[in-house]
Amino acid sequence: MGGAGSVLAASAVGQPVILFAAFGHAFAVAVMATALGPISGGQISPAVSLGLVITRHQRADTGAAIIAFQLIGSVLGGFVLRWLYPGQVSTSLHLATPAVTALTPEGGMLLELLMTFLVVFVVFATAIDPRGAAKTLGAIPIGLTVGVDWLFGGYFTGAAMSPGRWLGPAVASGFYDNWWVYWIGPLLGGVLGAVVYEYVFRPRAVVEHA
Numbered sequence: 001m002g003g004a005g006s007v008l009a010a011s012a013v014g015q016p017v018i019l020f021a022a023f024g025h026a027f028a029v030a031v032m033a034t035a036l037g038p039i040s041g042g043q044i045s046p047a048v049s050l051g052l053v054i055t056r057h058q059r060a061d062t063g064a065a066i067i068a069f070q071l072i073g074s075v076l077g078g079f080v081l082r083w084l085y086p087g088q089v090s091t092s093l094h095l096a097t098p099a100v101t102a103l104t105p106e107g108g109m110l111l112e113l114l115m116t117f118l119v120v121f122v123v124f125a126t127a128i129d130p131r132g133a134a135k136t137l138g139a140i141p142i143g144l145t146v147g148v149d150w151l152f153g154g155y156f157t158g159a160a161m162s163p164g165r166w167l168g169p170a171v172a173s174g175f176y177d178n179w180w181v182y183w184i185g186p187l188l189g190g191v192l193g194a195v196v197y198e199y200v201f202r203p204r205a206v207v208e209h210a
Helices: 002-013 017-040 046-054 060-084 105-128 140-157 163-173 181-201 204-209
Strands: none
Touching (some): 002 017, 002 060, 002 163, 017 140, 046 060, 046 163, 046 181, 105 140, 163 181
16 A cells, blocks of 8 residues: 555656655565564565465465455555545555556566565575574565566556555556456466475475475
8 A cells, every 4th residue: 555655646746656656665565674574574565475375384274364465455455545545546546556558458466576576586595594683684685676676667557566456456446457467467467486496496404304
């Protein structure tokens, strides 16, 4: 909700949306993932949760429950945004629902895949790998990756990087254009990012003793 809210706030005051959104999403992810890390792992995104399940860092039933609550939280957040910004429901922003611009839907899906791959790769490198920087830096590297993704991909797809980031504003605004882009791209990118780091870059000795 914080990331989508930054888009709406920037639009409301006539400020550069991409820049506000990049910082808004980066700070929201860095702060909340760090704060919730000791409680739930601070996963936030279904793409991260699915990657953890696929690589057996998390039980499938636990992952399914976490993803369900992520999506419920997203929808609730979407309606909070609708209450805060009622005038933005039917505008071109559609409550900051991610949308494909200047690309084909297929191109948008591939861009979402790439951006999510980078985020989940960094999650595994910093928070899952015991050699990572999470103990000293928290989720700051993850948030910065989200911000960088927004800077180069936000204009083209709204840089969702998560079905949850798309779902809440979409349901609250009734805007579902190219909905599949924001499910297939992020989920596939999340799985690829998790698998590539786990089985290519993480030493086997670390994997076996994790």
